[in-house]
Amino acid sequence: MSRLPIKKTYKLYIGGAFPRSESGRTYEAQGQNVAQGSRKDARDAVVAARAAQPKWAGATAYNRGQVLYRIAEMMEARLDELAELATGRDEVEKAIDRFVWYAGFADKLAQALGSSNPVSGPYFNFTVPEPTGVVAIVAPEEPPLLGLVSRIAPAIVGGNTVVAIASEQQPLAAIELAEVLATSDLPGGVVNILTGFRAEIAPWLASHMDVNAIDVTGAEGIRAELEVAAADNVKRVVSGAIDGQSVYEISAFLELKTVWHPIGV
């Protein structure tokens, strides 16, 4: 007797768990029923991201680097599955290498972006980069995996936590990535992934008062609307590389803190 295969239910990834949309809705994409995230799901994801943020930011940079590298290891192990859901092996390999590249930057950020400032007076003065907090990401529609990874990796390497909206038409690679993340060492809530209609979900994130930055790289068509909402709490609006990596992709999600102290006896 031939075995009946087990079919996967495609769900959201919030706080390290895989809930269905609280709305109970699904939509069809890539021939599958995928969870159609709602406003409430977006808010739950922000709560999870906020809860996870202090500990993630408080981890040593060395530790964050290792966690990112571990993600790359887990992706490599699922290369075939990811390739099937994304545009192919080339995209997946690039996405894996992206995580590796950013992993190695975790403990170099303060050197690359910080400074010791020669002020005129008897003061020690230094500037250090710090995470901005919770980052909402509207991932590029395509490539579905590399685009998402290229936006998530620079955000989390600096200690931010993320709520990302996956590619609307090709969300399956993002869900596969969520399974990778769930089985890596990344603490729950550091990356949360929503599937659904971006025009429905993204405005809630853009106007959410507990979100510090919004990445509109993939927000084709709704960008202006999101940027207007972002002004409600002076969010940092980021637009970055879909297929590229640099220290400035990271610094776009960082704040700079300058500390003064007198020198004396």
Added chain:
Amino acid sequence: MSDVEKRSAPVPADWTYAPAPESRDVVTIRESYDLFIGGEWVAPRSGERFATTSPATEEHLAEVAQAGPEDVADAIAAARQAFGPWAALPGSERAKYLFRIARILQERAREFAVLESIDGGKPIKESRDVDIPLAAAHFFYYAGWADKLEYAFPNRTPRPLGVAGQIIPWNFPMLMLAWKIAPALATGNTVVLKPAETTPLTALLFCDVLRQAELPPGVVNIITGDGRTGAAIVDGDVDKIAFTGSTDVGKAIQRRLAGTGKRLTLELGGKAANIIFDDAALDQAVEGIVNGIYFNQGHVCCAGSRLFVQESIYEPTIEKLKKRMATLRVGDPLDKNTDVGAINSRMQLEKITELVQSGRDEGAEIYQPPCVLPEKGYWFAPTVFTNVAQSYRIAQEEIFGPVLSVLTFRTPEEAIEKANNTPYGLSAGVWTEKGSRILWMAERLRAGVVWANTYNRFDPASPFGGYKESGFGREGGLHGLQGYVDLSA
């Protein structure tokens, strides 16, 4: 009396000083000012003008032009025309212009300082020792970057953005002008700058400096006007907006620029916590508290307007603070002895008065040292509120005046939680003799500038700017260049 008794004796309220006014002779104020566009003085096409007055005496100082939409378009066009050649100049040549400007500012420092105090009401001591020297230093600092940008942005070819529209506030008119113009020019951008409507005179005098320095026409255009002028700049054909001012206006600008692709940096309001631990050097801390909130009449976005005192030292701290407040001399901005000058405008005075009334109404206890305020002009006595709850408006809203709200805490964790409980995040102060605690606190305070065992220090080499609703982008230091360059190449 023994020395100790003398030192701790309260200062009598009638302890007057002989007036020591700075001479106004170094300043010539014209009757009327046009717009500075393309290196020329141009009458406003709008035909409108408005008056600028001295907030200390309410005397009429001059008529200035109200730049209308056409005037703004002209200024932007002049900047656009100047952009190509200016950006193409070798950095070393751009640097020389900036060095020239810095030197001329130093040479004419007295003139600028006196004019700043006349037009804005700030004590001459501050404009002479802080505003103008720092403004010159900013030009000098960024001059040196103009031909060294490859060191600031390794592996990148930083390119200028184009025309920068810059809108600045009235609390540090010349200093804010320098913060805006110096990095923009160093990186090869050209500028349209609008000074605040209540303090346009030093920016207009600065146009003379630009001519003296032989800066190519159109590289810097200075146009005066109210919020309508600012809005026209924001909507105009500019590539970048740099704004310093209130959070409300900052949000409006961010909304207005949505979807345009124009770059934006915002330096907005604040409600800084100044945190005093029980092991702090208390006399120094009290100096820091006073400097933190009464410097420049509290018209400072990074003012330490929320004082958090550890419970165990609450009483001695307040006692020393009140004693110190009684020695502050409020009055003529041009008097070299003056510590606290005039409130910048009637509107601002009304805002302060309203918020202070809300503090009384909500149940806080007010203290103002005895001081005689001049009859004419806009004045507000240094004020401290005790018995303040976190929810009171005076503990939440930016007052932008010489008004301090005192709260208490027991543990460092509590101090952090209370200090960060605000939508703002511009600056903070920490006073403790324990080094590890300073760094622990500094790490947790959500603010762009943390002053430890000091307050209100500024330097061109030190980046300044906020977290959260205090804005984004940095001014000063290497990081201050980033808001004016395109790094995509």
